[in-house]
Amino acid sequence: MLALRMQLTPAPNATRTIPAHKPARHAGTIAFRHSDVILVNTQIVSNADLQPPGLSPAFFLSGSRMRECSIFVDETGETGRDARQSEYFGVSLVFHEQDDAVLPLFDAYQETLANKHLPDIPLHTEPLLNGNGPYRSLPPSERQQLLRSFLLMVRKLPVSYVTFMYEKSDFRNRSTNSFDSPRLRSRLTRDIATYLQNHLLYFQQFDKIKRYYDNGQKLVVCALDDAIHDVISTEAIEARLASQVDYRLAQVADFICTVELTARKYRTSHQTQTDIRFFGSEKEFRKNYYRIVSRLQMPEA
Incomplete structure (x- = not known):
């Protein structure tokens, strides 16, 4: 459709x-x-x-009812001049069919926070883990409760996701010893396009696809738009500006992207003291977080 x-x-x-x-x-x-x-x-x-x-x-026979799919996007890692600040760059796409109700789960999450006397701060994992921004006044124990409460909501959501994670060292320009952003953009575009092509039958169910992203990095915007327009008709795509403050599912994308990044860091022994403080050992992280989140990964086509 x-x-x-x-x-x-x-x-x-x-x-x-x-x-x-x-x-x-x-x-x-x-x-x-x-x-x-x-x-x-x-x-x-x-x-x-x-x-x-x-x-x-099925387009000709499904009647006038519109089916829509939302894609919420979040990224982790810096590019350009700030590329050396992190070892990895990743992008998570969270898919939600708009016929599937999520508001009751959001309401239950807010009720859980109220019962635990925790603030309903729009989840943003980087400042939460490091105690910055709106989380500055919260002790680590309360920030851990916020993270765990969010996880318990995420595991029930009718969503699926895919994450593309890269080691920046693979995109270093040897002649200039600098980060090669155009090469990463090309790789990301190709990987997203291949993924969409492999799942084309799924996306063809929908009359419209809405892409939500805060446009935080131009590289991601260009890769997304190029890949989506290469595989799916432009008439079916609608791009919307979205932030964690405005959309709970944008917070979900942020959370999933962080969990996938943390899994990669544990796997390559690059975990930080902050990771260990919040998630424990690799075994504890995989049992208490990654095993739960990874169940939402969209199955291979």
């Missing part, structure tokens, strides 16, 4: 589209599944003759 929206104006003697829930009978002799043919002006024509390339046959 992604790709171009197509208007069909029936002729006065046109027959109706075959219902999706049962076979049709024409002149009492021929029965077809809806995936095989459509009846137009009493002539039998194939879907291939009617649909634009990449358009699902």
Whole structure:
């Protein structure tokens, strides 16, 4: 149902589209599944003759109900002049089908915070872990409770995700000994496009895809837009500016991106004292956090 929206104006003697829930009978002799043919002006024509390339046959038979998918984006790591401040660069995409209710889970999370006498601060994991910004006045024990409460909400959410994580050392320009941002952008674009292509049947279920991102890094914006537009029709995409303050699912993307980064750091023995203080040993982290979050990863196509 992604790709171009197509208007069909029936002729006065046109027959109706075959219902999706049962076979049709024409002149009492021929029965077809809806995936095989459509009846137009009493002539039998194939879907291939009617649909634009990449358009699902179900588009013509699903009625007027719009299906939408939201993609919430967050990144970790610096690029450009600040690239040396971190060893990794990662981008997480969190997918939510807008038919799936999330507000009751958000309400339950707020109730949990109120019962524990914890502030409902829009989750931003970097300042939370380091005690900066709005978390400056909170002791580590309360910040740990905030992180754990958020995890317990995330594990129940009807979302899925994918994370692309890179070691910056793989993108160093040897001649200038500097970080090669264009090469990382090219790699990220290719990886996202390949992922979308591999899951194209899933994304073709939707009439519209809304991409939410705070536009924090131009490299990510360009890679996302290039990849999405290469694979999915531009008419189906809507880009929206989003921050953790405005969208709870943007906070989810931030949280998942941090968990995936922490998993990579433990795996390569680059964990920090802050990681150990909040998550414990690698075994404890994997049991108490990563095992829970990684269950939400979108299955391989």
